[in-house]
Amino acid sequence: MKPIIPVTRPQLPSLASLMPLLEQIWDSRQLTNGGPLHQRFEQALADYLGVEHLSLFANGTLALMAALRAHTDRDTRGRDQVITTPYSFVATAHAVRWNQLTPVFVDIDPVTLNLDPSCVEAAITERTTAILAVHCYGRRCDTAALQALADHYQLRLIYDAAHAFAIRDAGGSLLRHGDCSVLSLHATKVFNTFEGGAIVSTSAAAKQQIDRLRNFGFVDETRVASVGINAKMPEFNAAIGLLQLPAIDQALAARARVAAAYRQALATFDGLEPLLPLAGQNENNGYFPIRVGAAFPLSRDALYEHLRAQGIHARRYFYPLICNLEAYRTGAGSRHPLPNANLIAEQVLCLPIYPDLAADDFERVIAALGTAHASHRNARPCLIPDPSDAR
Ligand SMILES: Cc1ncc(COP(=O)(O)O)c(C=O)c1O
Structure with missing residues (x-):
């Protein structure tokens, strides 16, 4: 292992x-x-x-x-x-x-x-x-x-x-x-x-x-x-x-390099979307969150397990939503609809990022995402009928 x-x-x-x-x-x-x-x-x-x-x-x-x-x-x-x-x-x-x-x-x-x-x-x-x-x-x-x-x-x-x-x-x-x-x-x-x-x-x-x-x-x-x-x-x-x-400026620069490498590598995976940087601010790359969308053959949780099985501890920050945690479910606060928060909490996975993330380890993460993509390509049922089936 x-x-x-x-x-x-x-x-x-x-x-x-x-x-x-x-x-x-x-x-x-x-x-x-x-x-x-x-x-x-x-x-x-x-x-x-x-x-x-x-x-x-x-x-x-x-x-x-x-x-x-x-x-x-x-x-x-x-x-x-x-x-x-x-x-x-x-x-x-x-x-x-x-x-x-x-x-x-x-x-x-x-x-x-x-x-x-x-x-x-x-x-x-x-x-x-x-x-x-x-x-x-x-x-x-x-x-x-x-x-x-x-x-x-x-x-x-x-x-x-x-x-x-x-x-x-x-x-x-x-x-x-x-x-x-x-x-x-x-x-x-x-x-x-x-x-x-x-x-x-x-x-x-x-x-x-x-x-x-x-x-x-x-x-x-x-x-x-x-x-x-x-x-x-x-x-x-x-x-x-x-x-x-x-040492902080060097550390921030190293994080930025890892983030840039992720953005480049992930561009080839349909359905894995890094969050777009927001205009008008710099980034510290404390996290590298991606959204696992419908175009990816695995759900976010299945991808999390796939990575985990290979020793890659990506994290589902932030899931469950705080209001769904045991300590908050019965809170007296009024309930408001949370469609975006619920969707995001189901989709986001934070990939490993730190200043001294070794190149080999980075490649391991990308390779593991690649095997998830390749080996499960047909795993999600296709809801669009193939015209060649209409015989
Ligand atoms: C959004 C947020 N708020 C508060 C905290 C609490 O900070 P600390 O762990 O230093 O108590 C953390 C992290 O730990 C956090 O991520």
Whole structure:
């Protein structure tokens, strides 16, 4: 059996480069609570991303929870619903629920795969407090339309930007939109600190509120002004982040080369459609999603199994839809039609992509897609009668 090809593989700094930073931590005995490496990495990451107000977090999920805590106003207005997408990683909705808020899932746009603003508008009620949008696979949401809705209906707009590291649109970093944006720096992401996350705020005052929330709500040694949480990034993870930053541009370039090679190779397979890049933004190629269409002889799930049998661990991100997971099926949120989300969740398969994906492994993936195509060409019943049969 050949070695497994995972869907992603984390980028790591050299152990030799880590040792001096570990020695600094050991010398200072400052392991967490905003130590010197944390301070350096927070500033360096903000500079790299081209944003002003960034707060590091222990992970993206805690960051999402804090973002919703800071930017929803259930306490003052009694509103408890957050309109969000069912086509995302489950942490998006979990963060809503952990805030005692109710996720309301609405349909996605079939091109961006993100919240369809017209479906968002149709779901707004007097109970709506916020929109939680996801830039899925780093594809930008319709930020202008969502902001217009948020302004018109006086709603908060929070972006789960876990996939949107280093994405820019015409105006600069994509992370500047809405009330805040949340990054994940998890091992599976384009840029990782093992575990980690960040919130990009729009003002120094908003950042201060977030910084307090991630540290139990402490204002100073004796004052706790809000019900915060412990979501601080430790010094070790900040050290990893500092070492990863100088290598990120090379990693992004390597991912772009893999993505380009996939696009070229897949052009020969009818029915396997890579998502088209969106105009007006760059790509980070954190994922390589393809749609397995009717013209391909295998269904998406059969192709997934075919690849799996050969040690190729493509993933069905995001299937099932969050609203169909056991924890959400019986939720109190109102049900909205989700035709696009259902179709996309049945069709998308994310192929392996990472900066050091070896050429041999890439060829193995393409060869496996080829055998799936060739050996099952007649597997799906042909619904169009062959004229030569009409004798
Ligand atoms: C869309 C999305 N939101 C949130 C998260 C949660 O981030 P973390 O794993 O850093 O907690 C992830 C990934 O893990 C994600 O893909």
